Structure formats: structure tokens, C-alpha cells
Amino acid sequence: MISENRSISGLVMNIAAPVLPRLICLSLSFGMIALPVLAQKVQYNYSSSNQSGKDFSNKNLSRYTFTRATLKRINFQNTNLTAAVFSGANMTGANLQGANFSGAILDRIKIVNAKLDNAIFTDAILNGADFRGATIKGADFTGAVLDSWALPDLCKIAIGTNPVTKHSTRVTLGCPTK
Numbered sequence: 001m002i003s004e005n006r007s008i009s010g011l012v013m014n015i016a017a018p019v020l021p022r023l024i025c026l027s028l029s030f031g032m033i034a035l036p037v038l039a040q041k042v043q044y045n046y047s048s049s050n051q052s053g054k055d056f057s058n059k060n061l062s063r064y065t066f067t068r069a070t071l072k073r074i075n076f077q078n079t080n081l082t083a084a085v086f087s088g089a090n091m092t093g094a095n096l097q098g099a100n101f102s103g104a105i106l107d108r109i110k111i112v113n114a115k116l117d118n119a120i121f122t123d124a125i126l127n128g129a130d131f132r133g134a135t136i137k138g139a140d141f142t143g144a145v146l147d148s149w150a151l152p153d154l155c156k157i158a159i160g161t162n163p164v165t166k167h168s169t170r171v172t173l174g175c176p177t178k
Helices: 149-155 167-173
Strands: 005-010 013-015 021-028 033-037
Touching: 149 167
Parallel strands: none
Antiparallel strands: 005 013, 013 021, 021 033
């Protein structure tokens, strides 16, 4: 059995065997959260790279890693990004419309002025995300981890229903009824 410690942008994983369930400990301002996950093989690593302006639309990029990558104006429209890692990435002005980020790690990302319409963030980790100027019409945040301070601003712009999951953006964010 191989044992090694890896630190990935604030996430600490102790990997003992390649396929056994794991706990990821996420340090938040109010303590630690342990999330069960399965060890996954990274498909491709774009960490610390500059992919600004590239077109990755309609692709399957599940389990890809974009940690600390510069992804300004990138096109991820209708892309499968399930279980992908974007810790600390800069996606300013990105087109994320219809992208599936289910189970993805998007902590401390900058998605200023990005288009998140109809995107799926089911069970994604979005703590520390900067959503200023983003559009979220029809986005699904079911089970997503978001900072409580970000919710009032997101609720101000939350409208629509996701065409795939049929979930209301306002309901998935836990916004008060109008």
C-alpha cells in the first residue's frame, strides 16, 4: 500500500490506495468539512497554464485539472467538466453556458463577468468564488458549497430553470421567495 500526502490548493488528501473511498478535508472559515470521494485518475493537467481565449466547447473534460490556470474568455459551452479541479483559476469573461460542473472543485476561482447560464454545479465546491458581473439564468446549484456572504448577491440575479435538471436557480441557491 502506497501512502503519500498531497496538498491541492487548500484541499488535503491522504491517498493510501488508488480505488478506495477517501475523505477530502476542506478548511473553511468555520472549521473543517470532510467529504467522501472516490480516488480518481486525472485525465489531463492544465495546471498553471494559460488557456485564455481557447475553445473547449462541447468536449468531455471530466476529471481534468485546471488549478491556478489562466482561463480568461475561455469557451466551455456545453462541456462536461464533472469532477474537474479549478482551484484558484481565473475564468474572467468565460462562456460556461450549459457546462456540467457536477462534483467539480472550483474554490477561490474568479468568474467575473462570466456567462453561467444553464450551467450545472450539482455538489460542486465553490467557496471563495468571485461571481461579480456573472449571469446565472437557469444555473443549477443543487448541493453546491457556496459562501454564505455570496448568496444575497447571487439571489438578486437568480432567475430561470435549468433545461436539463428542471431545477429552479432560486430554489437550488435557497433564495427567499419573491
